[in-house]
Amino acid sequence: MTDSEPVLAELEPTTGERLLAGAAEMFREKGYAATSTRALAARLGIQNASLYHHIGGKEDLLYRLCMVTLDDVAERFAQVLDVQRDPSEALGLLATGYLDQALRDRDRHATMLSELRSLSTDRRAEVVGRRDENVARVQETVIAAQAAGQLREEIDPKYLTLALFNLLNWSIFWFSPDGDLDRDELGRILSSVYFDGIRDRAQDETNTPEGGARCA
Amino acid sequence: MTDSEPVLAELEPTTGERLLAGAAEMFREKGYAATSTRALAARLGIQNASLYHHIGGKEDLLYRLCMVTLDDVAERFAQVLDVQRDPSEALGLLATGYLDQALRDRDRHATMLSELRSLSTDRRAEVVGRRDENVARVQETVIAAQAAGQLREEIDPKYLTLALFNLLNWSIFWFSPDGDLDRDELGRILSSVYFDGIRDRAQDETNTPEGGARCA
DNA sequence: GTCTATACACAGATAGAC
DNA sequence: GTCTATCTGTGTATAGAC
Numbered sequence: 396m397t398d399s400e401p402v403l404a405e406l407e408p409t410t411g412e413r414l415l416a417g418a419a420e421m422f423r424e425k426g427y428a429a430t431s432t433r434a435l436a437a438r439l440g441i442q443n444a445s446l447y448h449h450i451g452g453k454e455d456l457l458y459r460l461c462m463v464t465l466d467d468v469a470e471r472f473a474q475v476l477d478v479q480r481d482p483s484e485a486l487g488l489l490a491t492g493y494l495d496q497a498l499r500d501r502d503r504h505a506t507m508l509s510e511l512r513s514l515s516t517d518r519r520a521e522v523v524g525r526r527d528e529n530v531a532r533v534q535e536t537v538i539a540a541q542a543a544g545q546l547r548e549e550i551d552p553k554y555l556t557l558a559l560f561n562l563l564n565w566s567i568f569w570f571s572p573d574g575d576l577d578r579d580e581l582g583r584i585l586s587s588v589y590f591d592g593i594r595d596r597a598q599d600e601t602n603t604p605e606g607g608a609r610c611a
Numbered sequence: 612m613t614d615s616e617p618v619l620a621e622l623e624p625t626t627g628e629r630l631l632a633g634a635a636e637m638f639r640e641k642g643y644a645a646t647s648t649r650a651l652a653a654r655l656g657i658q659n660a661s662l663y664h665h666i667g668g669k670e671d672l673l674y675r676l677c678m679v680t681l682d683d684v685a686e687r688f689a690q691v692l693d694v695q696r697d698p699s700e701a702l703g704l705l706a707t708g709y710l711d712q713a714l715r716d717r718d719r720h721a722t723m724l725s726e727l728r729s730l731s732t733d734r735r736a737e738v739v740g741r742r743d744e745n746v747a748r749v750q751e752t753v754i755a756a757q758a759a760g761q762l763r764e765e766i767d768p769k770y771l772t773l774a775l776f777n778l779l780n781w782s783i784f785w786f787s788p789d790g791d792l793d794r795d796e797l798g799r800i801l802s803s804v805y806f807d808g809i810r811d812r813a814q815d816e817t818n819t820p821e822g823g824a825r826c827a
Numbered sequence: 828g829t830c831t832a833t834a835c836a837c838a839g840a841t842a843g844a845c
Numbered sequence: 846g847t848c849t850a851t852c853t854g855t856g857t858a859t860a861g862a863c
Contacts, residue, residue, distance in 0.1 A: 410846080425728065428644035432839060444841080445847045453839065483810075509725055512641065547811050550800055554792070558804045561781040562774060569773070576770070584766055588774045592808030594699075595763050626828080648857060661829045663858065 411449050413439055415463075418456040419502035427457055427510040454518070457510055461522045464503045465529060471496055472532045482540035483590075489533055490589065491582040494563050498578045504567050530556060562589055627665050629655055631679075634672040635718035643673055643726040670734070673726055677738045680719045681745060687712055688748045698756035699806075705749055706805065707798040710779050714794045720783050746772060778805055 408416070417438045421430045432453050433443045450456060475488045497504040507526075511519055534556040540546045546555065562585050570581065624632070633654045637646045648669050652659045666672060691704045713720040723742075727735055750772040756762045762771065778801050786797065 426642060426644055426726075428642055429729065431837075433837085441846090442848060443839085444849080447840070448846055510642075513645065541811075544813075545811055546809050550803070550809070554797075554800050555804070555809050557782075557785065558778060558801060558809070561778045561801075563777075565777040565781040566773075581770075584770050585774060585777075587766070588771070588808070589804070590808050590810045592804070592806050593762050593766070593771050593774070594806045595757075595761055597760075647855075649855085657828090658830060659857085660831080660859080664828055669857070 410439065410441075414446070414449055415456065415459060416502075419460055419500075419506050422457065422460070422506040422510055423502040427506070427513045454514065457506070457514060458518050458522070460503055461507045461511065461514070462525065464500065464507045465522065465525045467496060467500070468493060468529050469525070469532075472529060476532060476536070481545075482536055482543050483545040486533070486536045486540055486546075487586055487590070489536060490559055490563060490586055491579075494566065494582045494585065495578055497563065497567050498570050498572075498581070501567055501570065508564060508567065530560065533559065559589055626655065626657075630662070630665055631672065631675060632718075635676055635716075635722050638673065638676070638722040638726055639718040643722070643729045670730065673722070673730060674734050674738070676719055677723045677727065677730070678741065680716065680723045681738065681741045683712060683716070684709060684745050685741070685748075688745060692748060692752070697761075698752055698759050699761040702749070702752045702756055702762075703802055703806070705752060706775055706779060706802055707795075710782065710798045710801065711794055713779065713783050714786050714788075714797070717783055717786065724780060724783065746776065749775065775805055 414435070418430070418435060421435060421438065432446055435456075436443045436446050471492045472489055475485060475492055480488070507522075511522060514522060534552055537546065537552040537555050537559075541548050541552060541555075566581060566585065570576075570578075572578075576584075630651075634646070634651060637651060637654065648662055649659045651672075652662050687708045688705055691701060691708055696704070723738075727738060730738060750768055753762065753768040753771050753775075757764050757768060757771075782797060782801065786792075786794075788794075792800075
């Protein structure tokens with residue numbers, strides 16, 4: 396056993412891991428097609444040819460990136476849904492959990508969302524299938540919350556789900572950790588807009604028996 | 612005067628116009644970097660070299676595409692804002708107008724939104740500046756609506772505005788005119804979610820004096 | 828306004844030494 | 846696991862005839 400194979404702790408990322416992280420960063424900045432394998436290799440301090448010891452081809456990087464990213468989301472969703480909860484509470488946790496993870500790993504998530512089209516047909520279908528599984532978990536929760544009388548039923552759950560991903564996904568492209576808003580605050584704002592809308596209902600406070608609690 | 616220069620009607624698009632439309636379509640499908648000038652020329656039925664009679668370089672296409680798209684939005688916004696209106700009504704019209712236009716011209720809008728990074732620094736700054744002007748029109752309207760007591764004031768207008776563009780922009784990437792939802796229906800759904808949220812408030816109908824009208 | 832021919836840079840990928 | 850050297854295809858763009 397040598398110290399290049401730590402057993403209990405990964406003290407340093409392997410070249411394979413650094414490669415994937417570097418690819419995510421460059422793919423996000425310049426796009427997949429505009430990122431050359433030479434530039435990617437240079438970023439790791441190795442030669443272009445050395446990359447091919449770790450990957451079969453450039454496309455492998457994009458494919459792996461997409462898959463691990465979607466797996467992470469699936470795992471996060473499972474953690475929320477493994478516990479018996481009120482459906483609308485579960486929906487809120489799915490939303491904030493997804494956003495939290497996506498904003499922590501913006502490079503990978505943005506790449507997954509915008510560079511899918513560069514994958515081969517087969518791999519793209521596989522990735523889209525896995526993404527749709529995650530979306531399905533959310534949609535099932537929306538449906539449960541509608542059945543529980545918690546969400547408006549006159550809108551097709553499919554579109555309530557799409558509206559949520561609209562709200563969350565586009566944030567990944569403009570959010571900056573250096574901005575005046577942190578991940579949690581953005582999650583609270585978007586959840587609040589999603590569930591309650593932006594209309595001011597303050598005037599109802601004086602009219603409803605409970606002091607407007609249901610409308611707030 | 613020859614019939615190749617119609618005065619009152621453009622019977623056929625010029626090669627320059629076909630070029631811009633073809634570029635938008637291909638940039639959207641494959642991305643700017645992955646679209647070769649040869650493929651673009653082939654799409655118009657001409658040789659690669661012939662393109663350079665119409666443009667100075669490939670990047671010109673992306674730049675022009677972005678600018679005309681943002682100009683169209685600016686014009687649409689101006690039409691809404693030139694009329695004196697209730698601020699929240701104006702906001703609704705800005706939202707549905709923007710979405711309508713973006714979904715009619717998905718190729719150009721999607722390209723503008725996702726391929727900005729491929730522009731040179733100077734041109735990118737110019738495009739971003741023009742985009743920000745459009746966003747500013749919306750944010751001003753949000754602020755006016757807050758001041759009029761129509762929108763929740765505890766959320767920074769900046770984020771109310773971003774939430775709206777989240778909701779609208781991501782739709783451009785998944786909307787299909789062949790789907791079971793048309794542009795207007797999507798506009799109504801997203802506006803409804805944006806203004807009123809997805810929470811069911813039906814139970815208040817039996818409690819509020821006005822029959823729940825304010826909460827519906 | 829479109830063509831043929833071509834220049835030249837750079838892409839992804841491989842062979843084989845160390 | 847990384848290197849040097851290299852193959853081959855394709856990219857954007859230009860020159861100059863028609």
